[in-house]
Amino acid sequence: MKTPSPLRRLLITGACAALTLAAIPATALAADKVTFLTSWYAQAEHGGFYQAVAKGIYKKYDLDVTVRMGGPQVNGMQILTSGQADFLMGYDLQVLKSVEQGVPVTTVATSFQTDLQGMMTHEDVKSLADLKSRTVLVSTSGRTTWWPWLKGKYRLEESQSRVYTFNLQPFFADPQAAQQAYASSEVFSASKAGAKTRFFLFADDGYPPYGTTIVAMQKTVKEKPDVVARFVKATMEGWKSYLADPAPANALIKQENPNMKDDQLAWGVEKLKEYHMVDGGDAARYGIGVMTDARWQKTRDFMVGAGLLKADADWKQAYTTQFVKDLKVMP
Numbered sequence: 001m002k003t004p005s006p007l008r009r010l011l012i013t014g015a016c017a018a019l020t021l022a023a024i025p026a027t028a029l030a031a032d033k034v035t036f037l038t039s040w041y042a043q044a045e046h047g048g049f050y051q052a053v054a055k056g057i058y059k060k061y062d063l064d065v066t067v068r069m070g071g072p073q074v075n076g077m078q079i080l081t082s083g084q085a086d087f088l089m090g091y092d093l094q095v096l097k098s099v100e101q102g103v104p105v106t107t108v109a110t111s112f113q114t115d116l117q118g119m120m121t122h123e124d125v126k127s128l129a130d131l132k133s134r135t136v137l138v139s140t141s142g143r144t145t146w147w148p149w150l151k152g153k154y155r156l157e158e159s160q161s162r163v164y165t166f167n168l169q170p171f172f173a174d175p176q177a178a179q180q181a182y183a184s185s186e187v188f189s190a191s192k193a194g195a196k197t198r199f200f201l202f203a204d205d206g207y208p209p210y211g212t213t214i215v216a217m218q219k220t221v222k223e224k225p226d227v228v229a230r231f232v233k234a235t236m237e238g239w240k241s242y243l244a245d246p247a248p249a250n251a252l253i254k255q256e257n258p259n260m261k262d263d264q265l266a267w268g269v270e271k272l273k274e275y276h277m278v279d280g281g282d283a284a285r286y287g288i289g290v291m292t293d294a295r296w297q298k299t300r301d302f303m304v305g306a307g308l309l310k311a312d313a314d315w316k317q318a319y320t321t322q323f324v325k326d327l328k329v330m331p
Helices: 008-021 026-030 044-054 074-080 093-100 130-133 146-156 168-171 186-191 218-223 225-244 247-256 262-274 283-287 293-305
Strands: 031-035 065-068 087-090 105-112 117-122 135-137 161-163 177-182 198-200 211-217
Touching: 026 146, 031 074, 031 225, 044 065, 044 225, 044 247, 044 262, 065 074, 065 225, 074 087, 074 105, 074 211, 087 093, 093 105, 093 211, 093 293, 105 225, 117 130, 117 186, 130 146, 135 146, 168 177, 177 186, 186 198, 186 262, 186 293, 211 218, 211 225, 225 262, 247 262
Parallel strands: 031 065, 031 087, 135 161, 135 177
Antiparallel strands: 087 211, 105 211, 117 177, 117 198
């Protein structure tokens, strides 16, 4: 048999390679790389995202997802807008303010139907209305988010506030002090220290923002709607799975954040369930991740009323319901 010429051998090799590639399932070639940036160190409040990685849910939707931890020195919005992340764990007030300032970002889904923020008090406080006689510890970021809402609703005075430095000792030392808190964080730490406290979730008294949202560039929504849709759906399935069995995600969370221990993770999951963060409110009826125009309107109106947002800001650019209105990932 005549030996093929070098050119012919090259053509034959190329043809075989092409046939081999054609035989590979399309899904094996189509996985889109996605980077998601969280707002803090890995914890139970991020469980749905880690679960979608651990259980292969993102892979099921042809996504190769990297979950990247945020932290106190991480400027998430800057990382998103510079293209170093595709999605950001966001916050309604931050996104509305960014849109007012001309930053083209938008919220595509929410993990929690309510914000996690609340107030930790000593046992003798029966309601948030009792704060009129208390010292309230407020962080720098709290002064441009929940503090104007709380102060306006209960007619508190600015003179009542003190700086919260994320140290619980001032609260422990002063029986007249109350401080901002997450049920899954500060309340857990206070409990471990043996302190008897009460916790009041601001959402129960009408604080309107969603919690742990998914934010993207408007350009991404326009140019890659299929990627956004798949990421949103997979994430909401991740949250449903996490609440059913958090062990796979918790293993990843502890790997990413060795300071996160089993007891705090268990406490965090318990609080997510207790306050129905994922499956409560509109999610119970329309599915996990859902957002409504009415809720965004309430947040916009609060911000305008508190002087945090200009009345003419194009607030409807801050969110879109196109990826969640028909999602129907039922709890």
